[in-house]
Amino acid sequence: MVKSFGGVGKTTLCRQLAYDLYNKDDFPNVIWLDASQGLNSKLVNILSAHFRIEDIEDPVTAFIGVVSQVTNKGVLIIDNLLEDDGEWLIARQLQSINFPCIVNSRYQDTNFNEVIELDFLSEQDCLSLYCYYSNEGMKDKAVLDAKISKLNPTEKRAVAQIVQHCGNHTLVLELVAKIALMSDYSPSKMWDELEGSNFDSLVEIKAGRGFAAEGSEKIIQHIGKLISLMRLPENEVLLLQSLSRLPVFAFETDTLRGWLNLDNAVILNSLVKKSLLSKSILEDDRKSYLLHDILARAVRQVYDIQLNDQKSQQFIQEIVDTFGYYGSLKISEKLILEALLLHGQKNFDDKKGNFNASLGLLYLYTAQYSQALPYLETSLTICQKIGDKAGEGVTLNNISQIYQAQGNYTTALTYLTDSLEIHREIDNKAGEGTTLNNISLICQIQGDYTTALTYLTNSLTICQEIGDKAGEGTTLNNISSIYKAQGDCATALTYLTDSLTIHQEIGGKAGEGATLNNISQIYQAQGDYTAALTYLTDSLAIRQEIGDKVGEGATLNNISQIYYAQCDYTTALTYLTNSLTICQEIGDKAGEGTTLNNISQIYKAQGDYTTALIHLTDSLAIHQEIGYKAGEGATLNNISLIYQTQGDYTTALIYLTDSLAIRQEIGDKAGEGNALFNMGVIYYQTGKKQQGLACLQSAKKIAQEIDYFKLNQALDGLSFDV
Incomplete structure (x- = not known):
């Protein structure tokens, strides 16, 4: 068995062995099985195409029987074996073939006694690969040796030190070579900056944390640190961040193609010129995107993004969570939804309910409550069936948000109470804090501010205890709204200021935009329209930057109220019209109903009661339609x-x-x-x-x-x- 993390060269090594054996006259049989799409289907294809065997009930037994009859000399190579118990069982069964079997995987099975682990690159390996990447893939050994000899001892030592520091990965060498070519950073200068430093990685790969192969996290973190040395413009970094967070199948969507071509053509060209993206991303006739920026390749090599793999579902869930808090970095919910629907067409078995939960959440985020509920209920049923208490608690919480949005607070509270009980039972502090927060919102809507504040205080304590800065910022924001409703604007502003500091500290753009919006409401309530408008303008800029359409519509709505209070009805109506357009564009029915309501108040103030009543009637119809x-x-x-x-x-x-x-x-x-x-x-x-x-x-x-x-x-x- 050959084991190591992605990108080290396991497949290349096995392929070279296959070629060497195949070219020997006395070694005619080399069988290569690519396990990435499932061994059973691969065996069926081979038996059908090469041996004309159809209607196969047991592909493994049939394959072993046929091969044993045909030859007793050869080698079987199983490449890219995934972390799936069923696949490993098939691999172990295939070892009964009467000649050697080599398995290539980033995972290890305890039943394999002989394991070659590729986890170390010698200094000579590092230097050879560094010169190889520095010279556009030059393979001539004499040329490479000449390049190596020209490096002084300090540079040679620095190359090896960087690679060892960053996880002994060939991707690191490729990146070091690119930085050296594109900037004034020599390997020794890079090492001086990396050694003992505490760089904040430009790219937080939240979408894979917790289920990557051993050692992958370190590689990703350090690649992020190396990329920071390239001094890329912020817009280029944001684009790479956005692309690297997406699963492979998202690149097949029309939405992403339109977004890249229309909004980011200049940035794309710049990244292509720097060799961080392949030229194919600019072609119009391609069927899918081939993303070759180094960071995204690292993500997809160290994390399994396979359509038929459980980890793909977890990856999707993390993307949804990222979208919910960070605004998805201008990649709209429509893109992820489209990608998920394409993924759903693969007809896989959602064994743990993650896929249904993901679709349900995305419909929930876009106020499509009737579509969201069936997916979330299916996910809940699966979680209960398999005894996944954590998943059950989270899904109960999510279902409650549908009923809350529809104004059915009694049912919402029932789901939240059940969710809270489960989170406490399994000691899931993060889930408990979130649920307490959501219960408080219902109490606040019902006007029970005292109880709401109790729940929020408990939630805040948990967030601070477990170090959940994002949750802490959100909870402080919610506490402020209680004091504002009670007329204590000074205390409300204190909480909002603390919330804003946290969101800015952790880079939570969506939270920052929401908090700036809420601060504006304090100044508006105090009659300080100038200050209110300043905060709203800042909030609008952030929400437009990150593509938070729902937030953008809400902020435009609030800006209109400033002008309405100053009797500038023309300007107020312009902002409300823009807000209404956004709500209708993204399908935000609740926002559309609210905006129509606010537009009616302008016509009412102008004495045009007929038009006001038309808008109110339309608003009423929408609210009744969505419940x-x-x-x-x-x-x-x-x-x-x-x-x-x-x-x-x-x-x-x-x-x-x-x-x-x-x-x-x-x-x-x-x-x-x-x-x-x-x-x-x-x-x-x-x-x-x-x-x-x-x-x-x-x-x-x-x-x-x-x-x-x-x-x-x-x-x-x-x-x-x-």
């Missing part, structure tokens, strides 16, 4: 205000009654208080003071109970005592 109860309740409330302004109090009360029923149904205390306040005012206006007083007193009770600042302010502003 977004909170949005439906808010829109019914706003429709009632149109009729109230026109003096049609009867119709206004009908809409308010419906709005109140929905808000009581979903436990939206703040919304319930607003509806009761509006009903009370209408009753007073129509001379029904006793009914009006009852409604207003109920509203006041809610406002005091949940410490609802805005409602308390409105009640205090009445011309009569409640």
Whole structure:
């Protein structure tokens, strides 16, 4: 057995052995099996094509029988054997053939006694390969020896030291040679900077961490450090980051092709000229992309990205998680969704539920709740069937987000409670912290700020305890929203400032954009529209940079409210129209409904009640279509205000009654208080003071109970005592 990590030269070594044996007159039989697509299918193809055997029930037994009859002299080479118990079982069975069997893999099976482990490159190997890569693949030994002799002792020693420091990998040598050719860095200068340094890798390969072959993590980290020496422009680094995070099959999608060609042509050309990308990436007639930047090749060589492999599913899940927090570096959810759907066409057995979970999450992120739920429910069933408690807890959490988005808080809370119980049972602190955070959001929506703050405080403690900086930043952000809702803007701003510092420290662009957006809301509430607009402008720039379309739409919406508050309705309407376009473009139904609602308020302020009512009717239809109860309740409330302004109090009360029923149904205390306040005012206006007083007193009770600042302010502003 030949074992080592990807890219070292295992296949090259075995192929050379095969050629040498094949060319010997007395050694006629060399059988080469590429196991990357599954040994069974390979054996069936050989038996069918070379021996005309069809309808094979047991390919392994049939293959051994046929080969034993044909010859008793030869060698069987199994290349690229994956970490799959079934594949290793077949490989062990094939050893019963009456001549030698060589297995080439980055993984090791304990049943193989004779193992050649390629894990060390001698100094002479390093120098030969360095000169080879420095001279565009020159193979002439005399020329290479001449190049080596020209290196001074310091340079020779530095080349070997760098390679040994970075994991004894041929990719490191290739990169060292490229840096030397493209910059003023000699090997000794590179070593001076690398030795004892603490470079932050430019590229965090989150999408493979935890299941790579032994030693791979070190290689990836150090390759990232070496790339930092190349001083690439930030836009080129971002593009390489984006491409290296994607699985191979993502390069078959039309979305990626369009994105690369339309948005990144200049950057692509620059990287091609630097030999970090192959020229084929610029061709229009190719069927798929051949990505040859060194970092991405390293990722795909040390991590198994096989369509029929369990690890591919884990890789997808990590991409989805990265997309959810980091904004996916301008690669849209549409790209990943398209890649996943292509992947799904391979009809593999989703044994652990990861693939269904990934698709469900992507539909959830794009507010396509009806499509998301079946995938997540299938994933939940699989997790429960195989006893995967961690997966079950995560999936319960994800399903809760669908019901929460639809305003079904009772069902959402049931799923979250079950998720929390599982995470605590298996001592999954990260899952527990996330679930506590999500429970707090429902409590906050329902106006129960005290309970929400308790959950968030517990979540914050866990995040700090386990060192989850991203979770800590998000939790601080959520805590700030409670203090803002209670009118304590100073405390809210303190939490937001701490959150912003964390997101900027860890490079969490999506979190930074969201926090800047939320800080703006504090200044807007205080009437400081200049400061609010500054933060919103910064937030918008980040969200546009990372391709966070949902966030971009939300920020445009908030910018419009600044101009609306200053009675600049024309500018406000421009921003809202742009926001609406984005929501419709990405299929964000909830955002579309909210934006239509806000547009209606501009027409209402201008006295155009007919147009305002049209937009509110459209908004109501969308909220009802997607089952977004909170949005439906808010829109019914706003429709009632149109009729109230026109003096049609009867119709206004009908809409308010419906709005109140929905808000009581979903436990939206703040919304319930607003509806009761509006009903009370209408009753007073129509001379029904006793009914009006009852409604207003109920509203006041809610406002005091949940410490609802805005409602308390409105009640205090009445011309009569409640």
